[in-house]
Amino acid sequence: MASSSPRTVEEIFKDYSARRSGLVRALTYDVDDFYSQCDPDKENLCLYGHPNEAWEVALPAEEVPPELPEPALGINFARDGMNRKDWLSLVAVHSDCWLLSVSFYFGARLNRNERKRLFSMINDLPTVFEVVTGRKPIKDKPTVESGSKSRNSTKRSIDGQPRSNSKLVDENYEEDEEEQGDTFCGICGGGYNSDEFWIGCDNCERWYHGKCVKITPAKAELIKFYKCPLCTKKARQ
Numbered sequence: 001m002a003s004s005s006p007r008t009v010e011e012i013f014k015d016y017s018a019r020r021s022g023l024v025r026a027l028t029y030d031v032d033d034f035y036s037q038c039d040p041d042k043e044n045l046c047l048y049g050h051p052n053e054a055w056e057v058a059l060p061a062e063e064v065p066p067e068l069p070e071p072a073l074g075i076n077f078a079r080d081g082m083n084r085k086d087w088l089s090l091v092a093v094h095s096d097c098w099l100l101s102v103s104f105y106f107g108a109r110l111n112r113n114e115r116k117r118l119f120s121m122i123n124d125l126p127t128v129f130e131v132v133t134g135r136k137p138i139k140d141k142p143t144v145e146s147g148s149k150s151r152n153s154t155k156r157s158i159d160g161q162p163r164s165n166s167k168l169v170d171e172n173y174e175e176d177e178e179e180q181g182d183t184f185c186g187i188c189g190g191g192y193n194s195d196e197f198w199i200g201c202d203n204c205e206r207w208y209h210g211k212c213v214k215i216t217p218a219k220a221e222l223i224k225f226y227k228c229p230l231c232t233k234k235a236r237q
Contacts, residue, residue: 019049201228
């Protein structure tokens with residue numbers, strides 16, 4: 001391995017998370033671009049997630065064996081022979097397999113307990129497949145009372161306190177920790193963290209990191225009805 005390769009559990013998990021974010025973006029927010037790049041008339045193509053959270057559709061590495069494990073080869077060939085959602089789900093499954101293989105390639109020198117901790121950290125995140133198919137509740141909005149669906153959309157501030165469209169929700173409002181743990185960003189798939197600003201879509205009820213949809217707490221205060229990028233894109237089609 002190159003000296004710049006991640007070596008500790010934390011470094012490997014950071015690499016995994018960044019590559020995963022790129023793949024999730026390719027299969028959700030950038031899905032139309034990704035779909036068009038996977039032309040069946042082209043040669044064998046692979047979907048790569050990079051450590052800078054970027055994604056890329058490219059030919060496989062030429063060297064044998066490759067420097068890193070390779071993603072599924074020829075994902076473009078099945079594109080037009082399958083239902084679009086089914087094809088994206090298949091790519092997502094193969095992407096999850098590739099992410100794990102890369103992480104455990106980097107983790108080859110970890111001991112048993114370190115490998116166990118690495119997998120535990122990875123397993124705390126929803127898989128790419130779960131995000132793409134909606135199998136995991138990435139868009140559940142925390143509610144004031146269990147089962148209540150009538151409360152207004154809530155915007156979270158930097159300090160984690162929920163905000164209504166233009167005012168703070170009652171001070172005695174407290175969210176259940178377990179329910180917060182099931183909230184994931186609709187763009188990057190990252191889990192809830194009270195130290196980060198979150199915003200909920202009033203249309204589809206997905207939740208997002210403010211940074212992922214380029215919404216600041218100040219800007220959120222001025223929005224009466226927030227529609228996320230995914231809903232906005234669908235409305236234009």
